[in-house]
Amino acid sequence: MITVGIYGGSGYTGQELMKILIRHDESRVIAVTSRKYKGMPVADVYPIFRGLTEAEYVDASPEDLAGLCDVVFLAVPHGEAMEVAPLFLDSGTKVIDLSADYRLRDINVYESWYKRHTSPHLIDRAVYGLPELYRDDIVGSDLVANPGCYPTGVILGLAPILKESVVDASSIIVDSKSGVSGAGREPSTGSLFCEVNEGFKAYKIGKHRHTPEINQELSVLAGRDVVVTFVPHLIPVNRGILSTSYATLQRETSTGELIDMYKQFYRDEQFVRVADEGMFPNISSVKGSNYCDIGLTLDERTGRVIIVSSIDNLIKGASGQAVQNMNIMCGLPEDTGLKLVPLFP
């Protein structure tokens, strides 16, 4: 039985970790921290847990936790994670960091998009936790940088086509749309129900911090520098990200061939579902699950490939993928605790 700590457990991703781990047969959450809710039962903050756990939030330090946990999930904001990760690692605790702190390989890129890094020596030790691309590295790692929500869907959606050099890597445009839980649970005017409901907008155009993360991973896949145009939008739904990506073909092919290539690329992946020709994802088909659904087509009039990929931002885009990484790191079947059937409607 793996002992687990959730460091920063009061937000939506912390809650989602609890939700998954309550039904994870091979691990046990021994502590979930929150300064704000210290001493309160988790079930009082999130009533879904009534009858499921007696756990209370504790305000424990990394030092307190480290000795007790085999694995710790960092569900704190970027900036905080890089402060505490070294403490956990030093005491032999494996770290899965849901923040952005160890995702970017180039510290200059990190510091220009985020802030000064306080534990830069760990960047090389960290593995980018997208199992479909880095599984072998994750196995032996003790520090996994869990991918951002937008990058997860976008990278999985573009990986096969870039790996196979089917498209001009300089032509990529990513138009993403996310549900509101991506903004977290801190009160702010912009996340109020009335401000979001019946609305739809683009935000942080060309400035979203997931842009360098997408560029980094697409560059690895393409074997050359890739700089995408990335525009996120806000959908008035709780969960889900759908990204529509556009890229110009650089050799002849057909929709059928492309779909075959995708199915081949992901043939051993249990959490990626490639749609048949003419079918495309809907966020409501992945809600509540760890799936990434992908559909694609060729726009013959313009010679562009259009790829639509969709995930539940809190699961495959955060906590589900984090547990998937834990399973890999700990030698468990990869879907332990993740046999989640999507909830529709």
Next chain:
Amino acid sequence: MITVGIYGGSGYTGQELMKILIRHDESRVIAVTSRKYKGMPVADVYPIFRGLTEAEYVDASPEDLAGLCDVVFLAVPHGEAMEVAPLFLDSGTKVIDLSADYRLRDINVYESWYKRHTSPHLIDRAVYGLPELYRDDIVGSDLVANPGCYPTGVILGLAPILKESVVDASSIIVDSKSGVSGAGREPSTGSLFCEVNEGFKAYKIGKHRHTPEINQELSVLAGRDVVVTFVPHLIPVNRGILSTSYATLQRETSTGELIDMYKQFYRDEQFVRVADEGMFPNISSVKGSNYCDIGLTLDERTGRVIIVSSIDNLIKGASGQAVQNMNIMCGLPEDTGLKLVPLFP
């Protein structure tokens, strides 16, 4: 391994049965029927199932199915269920009927609210499938009338207080609010997104067919004839029912005492959660689960008890309760396949 058939599997309750049974370790769905979608993969109609099942809808007759299934769920409209139930029973298949056809003990009441009954001889054989009240009868039954969605939440919410004669049974008013999935998946103007979204209304005031079902069961509990005022409303959400019930006290008590009584009444029930004083249910805390959450308080100024109860209409209000009944009928642990953690947000 119990073999299961879903007769009428194309609606939301049929889909929800599939969803639950895919993760039910002790049973196997061997056939799911639909005239409309005959020959189509279930995963084409409900893409949540891609990668989870290869099942296709079949247009099988009860005779075809009966020999193959230990248990059949009838997820067809009322009127159809009473046509096929006898055929299944005759061949030794246990029947769990999600329609209203065997819920009302008094055939005259049934026929005045619904239509002529074609298998009235089975009414006495049927057990009302609310496990919290009729568990012992369900154990040995081969025909279970799965309760309606509104009655499930309302009856569980009022059972302790009526059983203990705390309130005047003639004073009960039930103001219920349901999500839209309760209306099913048949196209109709009234269920279109734009007609429902940003709207809220009462409907079928004093005329909803769940009224006699509520009256019947509350009468059993009270040991006298109970006739409630029942007004259902439509909430612009996918899932969930919340019922606010009002009743006048007929002896002195306090909120604390009442809550204690409720906790005592449901102390052995794993799917009923009674809230502490000052806490009340929200449909978003039961969404995706088999829970019924109950909160209550005394309005001291008026001497009325106010009880709020909430369920997921497709789970505890339909398919989850149906599986709970199957588990009881088949001697399985009652929560097999039902260890569902609510999905929030």
Next chain:
Amino acid sequence: MITVGIYGGSGYTGQELMKILIRHDESRVIAVTSRKYKGMPVADVYPIFRGLTEAEYVDASPEDLAGLCDVVFLAVPHGEAMEVAPLFLDSGTKVIDLSADYRLRDINVYESWYKRHTSPHLIDRAVYGLPELYRDDIVGSDLVANPGCYPTGVILGLAPILKESVVDASSIIVDSKSGVSGAGREPSTGSLFCEVNEGFKAYKIGKHRHTPEINQELSVLAGRDVVVTFVPHLIPVNRGILSTSYATLQRETSTGELIDMYKQFYRDEQFVRVADEGMFPNISSVKGSNYCDIGLTLDERTGRVIIVSSIDNLIKGASGQAVQNMNIMCGLPEDTGLKLVPLFP
């Protein structure tokens, strides 16, 4: 041309006042105040106003404003209104107060539900601004207490039946459901999109501050003390309140007779629409308008009358009614600026 000030213009009711007054031909907004947004164009805070107004928020004191305005709307929280109302009145400015500060006739009731009152001498001077009941008093008034959102719909829905002593006034139960804009625009966890969307709950059961206001006005109508059971709920929509009220008949009548009585009672009212038999309101039919829609029926099995009334909480429940009061106070046609057609879908 009437000169108008909006004191506290940054919330949803302030915005709604601006929206209405921009198309009000007989008045001109000369100042809208906000400490928070001082110096910012109103159109930057609420982009709906781009191209419609150049107004900027000012941080003006009542003394600054008083000399300039014929009428001032107080759209500040209760407690603040009673501090500034005397200053406006002293300088001859008519005051329409959207807060609760002058709604309750009995200062003890006010102080037990709210806080200490700092200008109690004005309570008797204030008129309760429900034009359908107090029009004659509003005409000559210089201090109007604009009714609360819940009370507006509830009182209009119950007025005829209480006035005519059709029901037992001690039997009234009011089950209300409100959209989220009623909670205002201050950031709070409970009003976040993800906390509200796909949810539904009761709140402040038996404790909502609109209770004494409802009791006060129903008592006037009934000619005796009325104490209702009042339970508000939160609907995941932006706008609209729908209240379902229950009362026990004390003399024989029929649905048809009752509807005739209501139509007669409101025959000269342009903002109250009584539905024909069998028809009931939906909040989506009043959204964006100053209407109060009412439908009713007799539940013959239980001898109870069920009344459903619906308003747009920001318009008839706040800013629209406030402008209606201004029109009356200033001798303008009552619908000036209020010829608003509901927006559906």
Next chain:
Amino acid sequence: MITVGIYGGSGYTGQELMKILIRHDESRVIAVTSRKYKGMPVADVYPIFRGLTEAEYVDASPEDLAGLCDVVFLAVPHGEAMEVAPLFLDSGTKVIDLSADYRLRDINVYESWYKRHTSPHLIDRAVYGLPELYRDDIVGSDLVANPGCYPTGVILGLAPILKESVVDASSIIVDSKSGVSGAGREPSTGSLFCEVNEGFKAYKIGKHRHTPEINQELSVLAGRDVVVTFVPHLIPVNRGILSTSYATLQRETSTGELIDMYKQFYRDEQFVRVADEGMFPNISSVKGSNYCDIGLTLDERTGRVIIVSSIDNLIKGASGQAVQNMNIMCGLPEDTGLKLVPLFP
């Protein structure tokens, strides 16, 4: 006083025409037709109209109507409009066609995307009713082809930049998102509340019938053949379209310069609002109004311009623009009946 007929008045655009025309001081609706609702009061089908109109749907032929109406709006599906337009024109009635039948100049294009055209001789007579681009032609026209909802926002968003040859016209990608009312009011599974709510998907990728309309008008603006990649998506809201368009710069410029160019281009247009630098549209800021809001920026890393434009699909994207055209055709002030302030929240 202009006499107006609405031919096909039972859908959402017909309803929206009624809504606008009820407050249009210079015209009078003398007939609104519907085969389905013949004889029913419009207010029974759309309760927003209770107290506002006594009109009933009639099943009148074009011949019946023609003599009575100065102007007729055709709010019937494509295919039907081209059958009746000649009849109206022959009797001297001006026609504003909200369908697609006369939008495409090239009959071959029309017939390959829609169906055989039965009145092709009228195509040359029709003017494309986008006032911001074709006002002079609309003035003298008696047959206006009211633009599609997607094309309206997309064309207005791209017009200045194409007209000024700032971007490579072959690089245009349009990613559009529409509310559900665009799908009309006919019952269909895909438009049911539960199928749409909490979902988000792309649809008709590369196949949407508005594609040739967009291509046609962008080609006129660019002075060369333009073929865009166009992908529409469905947002779970009632109203609003937001389109995000991408195009590659072909000469140096800056965001500030581009915004100046847009403001200059639309300086005399009262229904187009160009946002300041750093501001972008939200559909909730145009809801209920005839505005088209536009925001844009330069993605410096990739040399692409990103333009976001937003309209209310039922108003500027359909009925509001139709009334705007009527005003122009009839010599009225262009904003008669269209002084609509957006409704937020």
